[in-house]
Amino acid sequence: MLSFAEENYLKAIYHLSEQSGDSVSTNAIAEILNTKAASVTDMIKRLSGKGILSYQKYKGVNVSESGRKAALQVIRKHRLWETFLVEKLKFNWDEVHDVAEQLEHIKSPLLIKRMDEFLGYPKYDPHGDPIPDEHGEFKAKPQVAISECEVNRSGIVVSVKDDSPEFLRYLDKIGAYLGAKVKVLDKVDFDGSMEIQIDNKKIVFISREVSENIWIAD
C-alpha cells in the first residue's frame, strides 16, 4: 500500500515519462513536485525498493509495469472525482484540482466502483482527459485544432500547441484556459480568422495563427 507522498511521486513520474517517452530525471521530478532533488533521490530509492520504479544512479527512473498500473488507478480516481465535483457538485473546472488532489488518495475500492456507477461510467473527465477503467484501460479523445472546426462546433480546450510566454499571456487575456468551453460562432474564409465564444460568455476574434494552436475535444 502506497502512502500519499508515494502516490504523488508515482503520478508525477508517470506523467513525465508519458510526455518524454524516455527515463525521467531527478530534477524534472523535483521541479514538478516543488521539492528538492535530494528529497527526490530518497523517494525514488524507496519506490525502486517496492518495485514500482526501476532506477540506476545518475541515469534517471522508469515506471515499471506494476508502477504503471498503480499510477493509472490513482489517475482514475483523480479524474472520477473531478467529474463528480463538476457534474454533481457544480464546481467550476478551475476549482476542482486541489480537492481532487486530496480525494485521489482515499483508499476504498467500493467507493470508486460506486462512484463510477453513480456517474454513469464516464470515459472522459471535465478537461477532456480519459478516465482509465478498473483495469487501467483508456482511450484518449480525438482532438482537433479550432481552425479545423465548423461553425457551431463547440468543445473543451484540451491542449495548446505553442507555449511561448507571449501566446500564453494572450490566452490568459481572452480566458481560453485549458478546460474552457469554446464555441465557433463565425469563420472568415478570407483570412481564416474566427469569432469564438468562451465559457458561454465572452466573444472574441482570433487569428488563423491562434486558432491553429488551440486544440479542443468534445
Added chain:
Amino acid sequence: MLSFAEENYLKAIYHLSEQSGDSVSTNAIAEILNTKAASVTDMIKRLSGKGILSYQKYKGVNVSESGRKAALQVIRKHRLWETFLVEKLKFNWDEVHDVAEQLEHIKSPLLIKRMDEFLGYPKYDPHGDPIPDEHGEFKAKPQVAISECEVNRSGIVVSVKDDSPEFLRYLDKIGAYLGAKVKVLDKVDFDGSMEIQIDNKKIVFISREVSENIWIAD
C-alpha cells in the same frame, strides 16, 4: 491547520468528554485510538500548545472552545460523507465507517458546502446522529436504549451506539434498520435479554448487549 492524526485525536477526545462530562484521561484516549499512553501524552501536549485542548500534567484534558468548534466541523464532515455514501452511493451502513473516517479529513470548505446542498441539508446521518451545521449547531433527538424500555414500549430506531461492521451486519440480518419500528414484547430480568418485534412482523430475541446499543425515539 490540523493534521489527520491531530483531527483523529481531537474527535476521539471530544466524544469522550461528551460522554463523561468530565476531563478525559490519557488511558481512555489510548484505548479508543488503539495507541499507547506515551503517544497520547505527546499528542495532547501538541494540541494544548495549539490551544485546542487544555491540559495539566496528570490531570487529564479538556477540549477548549476552539477545539470544540474544530471537532464539530470534523464530525460534520464525517456525518455528511456517511449520508452521501448511503443515500447516493447505496452503501450499507456497515460499510460507511472506514471510508468516512478517511473522507472527514479532506480540506475544502467549498466541497462541504456543496455536499450539504447536494444532500438537501440533512439534519441527521444514517445512524440517527445529528449533523452539526456550519456554525457547529445541532440538536439531538431524545433517545433511549431499548434496554431501558418497559414492556409494550415502542419506537423508531434512531441510533446505533456500536458501529462495528459485525454489529451493523447483525442489525441488518434481524432487520433493525434505522427507521424500523420496534416494540418490546418481553423482558427477561435474569440476563436482561429481550423479545422484540420489528416492523410489526418479525419477532426476535436480543441480548442485553444488543439492547443497550439500539436506541429508539418516539
Added chain:
DNA sequence: AAATATTTTTAGATTAATCTAAAAATGGTA
C-alpha cells in the same frame, strides 16, 4: 582532453507520529 558547469547523490538534521522501557506522580487501602 581539460576545465567548467550542471546534475545527482550522500551525509547529516529536522519534524511528526509513533513505540518501549523506565521513572515519577497519583490514588486507594491496609
Added chain:
DNA sequence: TACCATTTTTAGATTAATCTAAAAATATTT
C-alpha cells in the same frame, strides 16, 4: 500514614518525509 498498584510522563529510538550543504558523477564547452 506508608505502601502498593495504577496511571502518566519522560527518555530515548524508529520511520517517513523532508531539508541544506557538501561531495561525486555526468555533461558541456572551450
